[in-house]
Amino acid sequence: MKLINKIVNLLFDFYIAILASIPTQLGVKIRYFAYKPLFKKVKGKFAIDSGVTILGFENIELGKNVYFGKNSYIYANNNGEL
Known part of the structure; x- marks a missing residue:
């Protein structure tokens, strides 16, 4: 089961x-x-411009008219809100 989770995570990271x-x-x-x-x-x-890295999609709530500039890094560990 852990191997399957690792493969799924790897495919998701590749997709992103x-x-x-x-x-x-x-x-x-x-995007x-x-x-x-x-x-x-x-x-x-x-x-979201090109080159943006986002970790923790499931923890991010976006407001209105949000822009992530080129090559930005967004990390949200616990219920982040922008």
């Missing part, structure tokens, strides 16, 4: 890394739709 590397506005739009269900709660629109 691929999405994070897509440049231009197309990448921003793809919006791909990342939205991963966050704990989304209250409005958000934009």
